[in-house]
Each structure stands twice: as structure tokens, then as C-alpha cells.
Amino acid sequence: MIKKYLASFSFFYARLGYRIFIRIMLSLGIGFMDGFGLAMFLPLLQMADPAQKAEHSLGNLEFLIDILHKIGVSITLPNILMVICCFFLLKGTAMLINSFYEVSIRQLFILRIRLSLTKLFTRLAYKSFVNSDSGKIQNTLSGEVNKMSQAYVHYFNAIQQFVLVAIYMFFAFFVNSQFAILITVGGIVTNFLFRTIYKRTKQASKRLTTGNNQYQGLIIQYVANFKYLKASGSLAKFNTKLINTIHKLEYNNKIIGRLGGIVTATREPLLILVVCAVIYLEVTLWNGTLSAILVSLLFFYRALSALVLMQSYYNNFLAVSGSMDNMTHFQEYLEENVETDGKVEFTRFMECIQLENVEFNYGNRNIIKNINLNISKNQTVAFVGESGSGKTTLVNLIVGLMPIDSGNIYVDEINFSDLNKESFQQRIGYITQEPVIFNDTVFNNVTFWAKPDEANVKRFQAALEKAAIADFVDTLPDKEHTMLGNSGINLSGGQRQRFSIARELYKDIDILVLDEATSALDSETEKSIQENIDKLKGNYTILIVAHRLSTISNADVIVLLENGAIKQTGSFAELIDTSEKFQRMVNLQAF
Secondary structure, eight states: OHHHHOHHHHHHHHHHTTHHHHHHHHHHHHHHHHHHHHHTHHHHHHHHOTTSOOTTTTGGGGHHHHHHHHTTOOOOHHHHHHHHHHHHHHHHHHHHHHHHHHHHHHHHHHHHHHHHHHHHHHTBOHHHHHTSOHHHHHHIIIIIHHHHHHHHHHHHHHHHHHHHHHHHHHHHHHHOHHHHHHHHHHHHHHHHHHHHHHHHHHHHHHHHHHHHHHHHHHHHHHHHTHHHHHHTTOHHHHHHHHHHHHHHHHHHHHHHHHHHHHHHHHHHHHHHHHHHHHHHHHHHTSOOOHHHHHHHHHHHHHHHHHHHHHHHHHHHHHHTHHHHHHHHHHHHHHHHTBOOOOSBOOOOOOSEEEEEEEEEEETTEEEEEEEEEEEETTOEEEEEOSTTSSHHHHHHHHTTSSOOSEEEEEETTEEGGGBOHHHHHTTEEEEESSOOOOSSBHHHHHHTSOOOOHHHHHHHHHHHHHTTOHHHHHHSTTGGGOBOOGGGTTSOHHHHHHHHHHHHHHTOOSEEEEESTTTTSOHHHHHHHHHHHHHHBTTBEEEEEOSSGGGGTTOSEEEEEETTEEEEEEOHHHHHHHOHHHHHHHHHTTO
């Protein structure tokens, strides 16, 4: 019921629980203290106008005077002023508590959203990730989370004003039921007037969120492909696409701003019109006097002020409600695509990896076909074949990045479906063609932010030595404390690759994956790094996805793939002698 009719309330309740009701109770306290304080002004008016009858002047709120009499407080000017001050001091205290509490639960709300997204994103299946919109991911994890804070503030400010409207209506009804009826009519009329604005604001908010997702995606591509766009003279064309998206964003921002301006600008005039109408009706039709109806009018004015503020806050909430819809859909997407994992913890690779009749589909395409393969501990296995033959995909299946569609993979006789993949992947070093360098120090890049204690520093130095990058680090001005810059911009390709290798070796791994790790390097650098990798042979299980066949001449086993199937396996020398396809590949590269 709540989800159907109060979807926004359900969104906040799911993350804050009972705390929402504490906020509402504090709002009730503020409203009642304000109402009681205002009600006590009527005895003051009666003192100023002795001709007015004191009895029943507060209507059903006359019990306040009765309570004062019972506790021995006479109706005198000092006593009434003291009671009014007490009520408003209590109101101020409630407002202070409400303000502090609001800050606490708002931060808790944002904290829980950030933590939830981070945990879910960490568990997102890789296959789902590669099919995701990177712009939407970045926009949701950054900009949309900030808008959630705005949504929270506006939504609960609207609820607080709604509570105040209800309380002032309650007081107005007890003093004079006619005013309660007028408040209700006024609320219905103003809500009808603003309904179209609410609808247009919500539509513009959804368009704005979609546009922000597109904009973030374009920015990611703009930065990542800047070199190509610059070199190919395509910056202007891409920039035109970016500018069009910016114009759409600004248009929707303008629409939201104008609609909000209409709500703000019309609030006071509508309020005064209704108040003037009420005064006129009370004096001319119901023969009231201004002194007698002033407190009732004050309740009426307060109620209408709260009502219009509620409408304004609600419109502001709708302006960012598209972000809340986007957040909900994104969380649902993450939850639906969580990586399935087994419960068997992996401690160390001891024997072999076995693939039995493994197949993998991408959509309707069969990418990997009936693969049967054994990989023994500390064996170096290379995967070769033409582009699109399935080399990288097969390795991704072996390391658990992609789920197989049929067949079985066993690691030390443990079925992959029963294996806790994260514990298995922690024993894997993965090096790609584009090495990963973080905008941090050498030490943090290699150790992944480990504590610089004696043991870790020793492991760090050993990893640098194995990766043949220790001498270079010694030449840096701040040694291991030198910042490497964004994506290692200050390093050569070979240096970035060596730091990437050092990081994986620091981890104390069992399996080292090299996915065309040297194909982007010049021949001399490639040869140097290959010699370092060859020194690791026999100490690790090494899986190599190779394009340049010169880099795999020392592999124990070479797996030749064709159209997702194993064409042939053997050593380099064996394939040269027995495989015409492999011979052609070698000859084409002038090996």
C-alpha cells in the first residue's frame, strides 16, 4: 500500500526507518507549541478590549484557561505574557532539537545510499558491467547522490509544513469551524492551481536526469579519446554533440527554475487574497469584530503560509525527483545483476585448472565452443589466434570474470560454481595492454595502500626488483614517495607496465595473467619486459594472451584458437612442425 501510494515515502523509510516518525513527532511538537502560544494572545486582546466577553472566547480551547486556573495561575497580563514566552521557548527548543536531528539523519541517509551503492557496485557481475552505460554509472554515483540530499531536505520540509497545516487547521477548527472549512477549500483550490506546475516540473526533472547521464558518458569519452579526437581533427564534431547535450540540460534547468519561480511569486499574493476574503466574510456576513477574530485569522494565516510553503517545497522536491527515480532503477539494476558466488574459500592454487566442455554465449552468438583444457600449477600457457578467436574471453572465463553457459571449470577439483570467486581472484595478478596506474605515490601504487611497516616495505622492494623497476625508482627525487600522476602520465609505456607487474607480484599471487601486456610497447622495451617475465617462469602459473608470437616462444603450452574453439595445442616448436595455420601466423610476423 505504501509503495503504491507513497512511493517517495517508501524510498526514505527503507533507508531511515523509525527515524522518519521521530522527525514527524518533532514537527508536531513545534506546531502545537506554536499553536498554544498563539492561542494565549486572545486573553491579551480581551484585556485591551474589555467590552469583549471573556467566556468561551477560545471556543473549545478554553481548556487552556481552565488548566491555568487549576495550577493557580491567574489571568493577569504578566502571567499571560509568561505563559506565551514559555510556549515559544518550548517551540524554540523543539526546533533546535529538530534541526540537530535533521542534520544527523540527513547525513545518515546519504551515508547509507553511498555505502549501499558501493557495496552493490562491488558485487556487480562483470558481464553486466561491460553492457552498462558508463555515463549513468558515474552520474548516479556522484551527482545523483548529491541530489538525493536535496530531495530529502525538500521532501521532509514539505511534510513538516503539512503537519503544521494540519495543526493550525486543528486549532482553527476548535476556535471557529468556519475557518477550518475555509482552510480546506483554500488548500484544494491552490493545490489545483499548482497541479500542472508539479506535473511539468517532474517531467523536466526526469529529462534532466537522463541528460546528465548522457553528459557524463560524453565527458568520459571526451577525456579518454582526447588524443584521437585531437589528432584526427574530430574535436569540433564531438564538441558539437557535447554542446547540444549541454543546451538540453540548460533548457530543462531553465524550465525547472521558471516553474519554481511561478510557485514562489504567486505564493504571497494568493495568501493575501484568501486572508482578505476571509476578513470580509467574517465581518460582513457573520457580524464578527476584528478583535474577536484576530487570533482565528492568525491561525488561518499561519495555515495558509504553511500550505503554500509546503507546495513550494514539494515543487522543489519534484525538481530532483527524477534523480530519485534514477537512483531506484540503478539500485534495482545492481541488485538484479549481483555476481553469484560459491561458499568454498580458496587459499592457494595447488594442482591444476580443468575446463570440461566449456561454452560461452554473448547474446545469440556462441563465442567459446566446447573447450577442454588442463592447466597445471606453475605452467606457462599462451593463447594465440586471430582477432575475435576468443583468446581474451577464454582467459576471462578461467579467472572468473565471466560466467560460463555450459560445461564445468574446476580449480584443484573444486567446481567453479562452488568456489568463492573473490578469494580465488585475490590469488591472481592481472596485467592488461593498458596498465593501471593510480594518481598516487609509487609505494601506494605497488602496495595498494598498504601500511608502510617493515614487512610491507621489504615486500615492496622485492616486487620492484622482480619487475626490474627498482633502479628507476632510486632515480626519482622522492623515491617511493614520488607521485606518478594521473594514469602515470609522467612515465613511459614500459615504466607503467613494470609498475603494473610489480603491483601484481607484491600481492603474493599464484596465477599471473598477461592480456597482450606488451603489445603496445616498442620492440626493445617489449623484449626487456619479456625477459623479466621469463624469469618468473616456474614460480607462477602464467596465462598469456599474445598477439606477438615472439613473446611466447618459451611457453610450456600454446593453445591455438579459431572461432572460439581449440584448433591445436603444443609447444612452440611442435606447432611450427604440425600446424600450417600457426606457421602462417609466424611467417606473417617475420619471426
